Amino acid sequence: MAAPPASLSGRDEGFVSLSSPSPSAALLLPASAESRASSGTSGSFAYLTIKDRIPQILTKAIDTLHRHKNEFFEKHGEKGTEAEKKAISLLSKLRNELQTDKPIIPFVEKFVDTDIWNQYLEYQQSLLNENDGKPRWFYSPWLYVECYMYRRIHEAIIQSPPIDDFDVFKESKDQNFFESRESIIALCTHLQEVVTAIEDLDENQLKDEFFRLLQISLWGNKCDLSLSGGDTSSQKTNIINSLEELKPLILVNDMEHLWSLLTNCKKTREKASITRVDIVLDNSGFELVTDLVLADFLLSSQLATEIHFYGKTIPWFVSDTTIHDFNWLIEQMKESDDKCMSKCGAAWETYINMGRWVYQDHIFWTLPHEFCVMSQVAPDLYAELQKAHLILFKGDLNYRKLTGDRKWEFTVPFHQALNGFHPAPLCGIRTLKAEIQVGLRPGQAEQYMASEPNWLTTGKYGVLQFDGPL
Ligand SMILES: O=P(O)(O)OC[C@H]1O[C@](O)(CO)[C@@H](O)[C@@H]1O
Numbered sequence: 001m002a003a004p005p006a007s008l009s010g011r012d013e014g015f016v017s018l019s020s021p022s023p024s025a026a027l028l029l030p031a032s033a034e035s036r037a038s039s040g041t042s043g044s045f046a047y048l049t050i051k052d053r054i055p056q057i058l059t060k061a062i063d064t065l066h067r068h069k070n071e072f073f074e075k076h077g078e079k080g081t082e083a084e085k086k087a088i089s090l091l092s093k094l095r096n097e098l099q100t101d102k103p104i105i106p107f108v109e110k111f112v113d114t115d116i117w118n119q120y121l122e123y124q125q126s127l128l129n130e131n132d133g134k135p136r137w138f139y140s141p142w143l144y145v146e147c148y149m150y151r152r153i154h155e156a157i158i159q160s161p162p163i164d165d166f167d168v169f170k171e172s173k174d175q176n177f178f179e180s181r182e183s184i185i186a187l188c189t190h191l192q193e194v195v196t197a198i199e200d201l202d203e204n205q206l207k208d209e210f211f212r213l214l215q216i217s218l219w220g221n222k223c224d225l226s227l228s229g230g231d232t233s234s235q236k237t238n239i240i241n242s243l244e245e246l247k248p249l250i251l252v253n254d255m256e257h258l259w260s261l262l263t264n265c266k267k268t269r270e271k272a273s274i275t276r277v278d279i280v281l282d283n284s285g286f287e288l289v290t291d292l293v294l295a296d297f298l299l300s301s302q303l304a305t306e307i308h309f310y311g312k313t314i315p316w317f318v319s320d321t322t323i324h325d326f327n328w329l330i331e332q333m334k335e336s337d338d339k340c341m342s343k344c345g346a347a348w349e350t351y352i353n354m355g356r357w358v359y360q361d362h363i364f365w366t367l368p369h370e371f372c373v374m375s376q377v378a379p380d381l382y383a384e385l386q387k388a389h390l391i392l393f394k395g396d397l398n399y400r401k402l403t404g405d406r407k408w409e410f411t412v413p414f415h416q417a418l419n420g421f422h423p424a425p426l427c428g429i430r431t432l433k434a435e436i437q438v439g440l441r442p443g444q445a446e447q448y449m450a451s452e453p454n455w456l457t458t459g460k461y462g463v464l465q466f467d468g469p470l
């Protein structure tokens with residue numbers, strides 16, 4: 001693997017801004033297409049995603065629409081049935097385009113990000129103009145093609161009123177939550193015990209607890225529904241009992257840095273001032289519970305005084321959290337017949353009502369752009385993140401966007417791979433599900449490569465990787 005040339009840093013290049021989209025603005029990317037993971041590299045994980053996983057996800061989405069036929073009819077009459085047919089035909093067309101490697105086409109339906117998406121597609125086109133080629137599904141940077149696919153699913157739905165608010169992935173997300181019930185109960189019971197005894201915990205016990213909940217949030221990321229092609233992927237066992245066994249699988253473990261940062265904030269903070277932790281959420285279902293449990297602990301232990309969560313504006317990568325998933329999950333917790341679950345649900349609702357937990361979304365999270373262009377494409381979001389004392393980026397896709405999904409050397413420092421994206425101290429918390437990893441020790445990658453050829457993509461390994469002043 002070769003590191004991309006340093007001169008391709010995005011900092012001094014022009015980008016279209018979300019706040020002033022203009023088709024004539026210079027739309028440049030920070031890295032050449034060659035330096036990124038490409039869907040055309042036969043046998044690569046990217047190639048297999050486009051060839052196998054994505055058609056499978058599309059087929060499931062079509063099937064879901066079909067199964068809701070009666071519901072659409074009951075709600076909207078004939079119009080509902082017609083809309084279901086339209087959405088299915090648009091998704092079938094999309095699957096056909098992909099499987100026959102047709103050119104990537106622009107979006108037609110007006111939505112808040114349509115212009116910026118189309119400008120981005122034009123830019124991708126312009127990269128290929130020398131050869132008079134058109135960007136196609138199998139010969140493009142993987143990150144953008146995959147994001148494009150989810151945005152096209154959304155387009156098919158919004159083109160099919162009155163079912164234009166239907167989330168084709170909702171059922172699977174909810175199922176993931178229900179199937180993880182035992183594990184969620186164990187986690188909530190644990191949290192309630194900790195919170196009740198929190199005043200009596202000494203510094204070391206607090207630290208152990210913080211580390212435990214960070215690791216639970218890390219392994220919660222195994223439960224995404226995109227790696228499995230939309231198939232169920234829930235947490236069936238009590239994760240707390242497995243942490244010691246899983247510890248050697250954390251390839252980069254910067255938990256100590258997070259602890260020093262937050263304890264330092266706690267000690268030095270003035271009475272009325274705040275410590276804000278932002279969590280860029282990933283998957284709903286079990287993973288979201290692990291993130292909320294961590295967030296609860298951060299407040300209860302006073303390591304933080306305010307938590308901001310970021311979710312997705314549209315259904316994304318099958319299991320990603322939208323505001324509906326976030327509210328639905330808290331409601332389910334609150335209404336649960338398990339005492340500890342309902343206690344958690346009630347506490348979390350109170351945090352929201354008090355403004356100690358804030359949920360925010362922004363269209364930038366469902367654009368194809370890597371994070372190093374955020375300050376130019378979405379300066380308002382960048383400014384918001386700058387207010388945090390620490391930002392936790394959950395999941396594999398966020399890690400790919402943090403590092404630009406480029407073919408970095410495994411030993412390149414995380415700071416360098418962030419390519420100028422330093423809104424605040426941050427931590428990538430992901431299980432490895434894409435052929436990218438930075439910040440490893442010399443020889444570390446080689447060691448895994450020799451014994452496990454798929455070590456980068458199965459979700460078996462994880463990182464808690466920090467960047468910020470120490
Ligand atoms: O939910 P996560 O952790 O972002 O993972 C999503 C999945 O999507 C991908 O980013 C692309 O398919 C994979 O690498 C990963 O399996």
Ligand SMILES: [Mn+2]
Binds near residue numbers: 282320395
């Ligand atoms: Mn996800």
